[in-house]
Amino acid sequence: MANLTEPAPQPSLGNYYIGIMSGTSLDGIDVVIAQRSRSGFKQIAACSPALPEALRLQILKICQDKQVTLQMLGEVDHQFALACAEAVNQLLKNSNINAQQICAIGSHGQTIFHSPLGKFPFSQQIGDANLIAARTGIPCVADFRRMDMAYGGQGAPLVPAFHHALFSKNGKNRVIVNIGGIANITLLSEDKPLLGYDTGPGNMLMDGWINKVKNQPFDKNADFAKHGKVSSLLLTQLLSDPYFALPAPKSTGREKFNLDWLEQQLTEIDGALLSDADIQRTLLELSAQTISQQIKQSSAGGDVFVCGGGALNPLLMQRIQSLLPLHTVNDTNALDIDPMFVEAIAFAWLAEQRLLKAPIALKSVTGARQDAILGCVYLA
Known part of the structure; x- marks a missing residue:
């Protein structure tokens, strides 16, 4: 108590x-x-x-x-x-x-x-x-x-309230993206109420998969993912989960997105035909696309600032920038706050x-x- x-x-x-x-x-x-x-x-x-x-x-x-x-x-x-x-x-x-x-x-x-x-x-x-x-x-x-x-x-x-207190600026729209195990976004707009929610997996599935197949805690610098290719079949299957289509407010965690969930998705498409590196690369793409899609759907303008462990993943950051050509993507060092x-x-x-x-x-x-x-x- x-x-x-x-x-x-x-x-x-x-x-x-x-x-x-x-x-x-x-x-x-x-x-x-x-x-x-x-x-x-x-x-x-x-x-x-x-x-x-x-x-x-x-x-x-x-x-x-x-x-x-x-x-x-x-x-x-x-x-x-x-x-x-x-x-x-x-x-x-x-x-x-x-x-x-x-x-x-x-x-x-x-x-x-x-x-x-x-x-x-x-x-x-x-x-x-x-x-x-x-x-x-x-x-x-x-x-x-x-x-x-x-x-x-x-x-x-909970962090969107802090993002608003620390990062909002008159005359600017901003998107703060926290990529931990789960990813969440905060939309800071001058003319709209504060909005923030979990977009889905951040690092969690990537970390879990490389730990399973390589006994490594995480994919440093995306070195393993870089050896793989995106499986469009697997990516489509992963994106079909109803969570991604839910409107805000929404939140999630390890009880939803975990290795059991991933194994079920692999079973649906006979994932045994995929290499471990291809699965790693596709999981990275899942995180990049689900984050980017939500930012685009929100019609939020302004710069994007990333914090959390995902900010240290160069391939993930590159993919988010590629998927958001109308935005500038940086980590929160640009706002004088260590992203970690x-x-x-x-x-x-x-x-x-x-x-x-x-x-x-x-x-x-x-x-x-x-x-x-x-x-x-x-x-x-």
Whole structure:
């Protein structure tokens, strides 16, 4: 249960915040120290320690099997929180910043199941915020999704509100694309409500496939995909999934797009005739096309800025640019924000907003009946 105690500490300009993000790729824990300034949030220091391999495999098993004992769930919840706290403490030490200088930590937690559309919608994250607060000595804000869901929203994606706060600019339309395990887009327009949603797989299927056939965690520089060719038959089959045609609001995750899903699609077209590299290349094309199609269908003008691990995939970035000839595609370095830490900074910002008791303007994104104050405060 949430340990919500009021009044929460009140932030002021110049304070430091920490954001923690671990996405669907399960490649590590992104931790960032950010400082509030009058112009926004400035990244001060960051790190991305890998998850302990045994813990990563346990979480992956939970997500893939969708079954877990209560003992295992409790222990993994505890272990993940300890890994987060250790990463925070190490970053503070390396940065010569002490815990007393930090106003709050914003922790997303690791999503193990996201089910926004059933009769009883829910989204489940692990990473006990009590432990994070106790082990760091810093108030921790967590459980950001469920209040939005309590008001009928999907609880995801959350980052469009931060994208609007940090990246919107008068006189300019912009598209922010986050390519983590799942890809999502945020449409920033002067004359339209904020809109953002999950387009489908980002890196997740590519990472899962190369891990299966090459025992590699990801396809560095798309070296494996470059040896393959796009299978139009497989691509058409993948694109036929109903999710891609759903209107916004919509959100998804590993419970939908996973290797079991991919194997089923391969079975439908006798995918045994395809090389492993061809499948890898086609999965990359799936991500590029589903992202680009949604941007084109939105009629959103302006430049496109990419963040997340996908920003480091040169072939994926090239394909998105090729599919969007009327747009200029860059990563968020062009906006002075490291693309690898945009999401972590977003949770530092969300922590600040919670301490300010500020509602997060997400109802146009998630479909909630109203904007809400998101997150619970766990005091150290």
